[in-house]
Amino acid sequence: MTTLAFQDLYPDELGHCYGCGKNNDHGLQIKSFWEGKETVAHFEPRPEHTALPGYVYGGLIASLIDCHGTGSAAAAAYKANGRDMGSEPALRFVTANLNVDFLAPTPMGETLELRGKIKEIKEKKVIVEITVFAKGKACAKGSIVCVKMPASMMPS
Numbered sequence: 001m002t003t004l005a006f007q008d009l010y011p012d013e014l015g016h017c018y019g020c021g022k023n024n025d026h027g028l029q030i031k032s033f034w035e036g037k038e039t040v041a042h043f044e045p046r047p048e049h050t051a052l053p054g055y056v057y058g059g060l061i062a063s064l065i066d067c068h069g070t071g072s073a074a075a076a077a078y079k080a081n082g083r084d085m086g087s088e089p090a091l092r093f094v095t096a097n098l099n100v101d102f103l104a105p106t107p108m109g110e111t112l113e114l115r116g117k118i119k120e121i122k123e124k125k126v127i128v129e130i131t132v133f134a135k136g137k138a139c140a141k142g143s144i145v146c147v148k149m150p151a152s153m154m155p156s
């Protein structure tokens with residue numbers, strides 16, 4: 001049995017996001033899953049994601065944290081409501097605030113692991129903390145405040 005990623009359960013009309021849209025051929029298409037109480041995603045940076053030769057661009061790392069965070073927030077909200085993630089009405093979250101600490105240079109040529117912890121969960125707001133590891137070493141740490149998507153942002 002294959003487990004679908006959180007992002008695979010987003011409806012098609014929300015599949016355009018640069019970081020996580022399953023329908024964005026030019027995007028990162030990150031995939032997030034539960035692993036116990038944590039959420040996890042893996043991503044191997046491509047040559048165009050270089051900052052200095054040999055090191056990953058910080059903006060890419062922030063994008064990965066952003067989309068792993070919003071996906072984790074949606075998944076946590078479904079879980080807190082005892083619902084399956086694909087079920088309607090959809091619970092959708094966007095980024096209100098994103099903070100990233102770059103702890104150590106992130107090497108190219110490695111698969112990055114993002115691990116998310118749900119720090120706070122309310123009806124309208126979820127806070128997720130995410131650590132990015134390369135070869136088991138923490139290279140970046142992010143905190144993201146996710147807020148229920150305003151109806152005005154929903155594609156018509």
Ligand SMILES: CCCCCCCC/C=C\CCCCCCCC(=O)SCCNC(=O)CCNC(=O)[C@H](O)C(C)(C)COP(=O)(O)OP(=O)(O)OC[C@H]1O[C@@H](n2cnc3c(N)ncnc32)[C@H](O)[C@@H]1OP(=O)(O)O
Nearest residue numbers: 010014017074086090091092093094095096097125145147
């Ligand atoms: C059928 C299956 C379905 C599956 C699930 C589907 C999920 C899929 C959903 C989507 C997928 C695709 C999308 C991915 C997205 C990737 C990430 C992005 O790039 S998102 C784009 C960048 N972000 C924006 O453009 C937001 C722009 N900003 C806004 O629209 C508003 O400012 C918004 C909604 C973020 C906040 O609106 P307010 O300020 O009216 O909200 P108030 O009700 O006042 O606050 C709610 C709580 O949030 C806190 N809050 C609000 N803004 C904050 C901030 N900037 N910093 C910290 N906290 C903040 C407040 O203090 C409050 O917290 P207290 O409840 O009191 O504890």
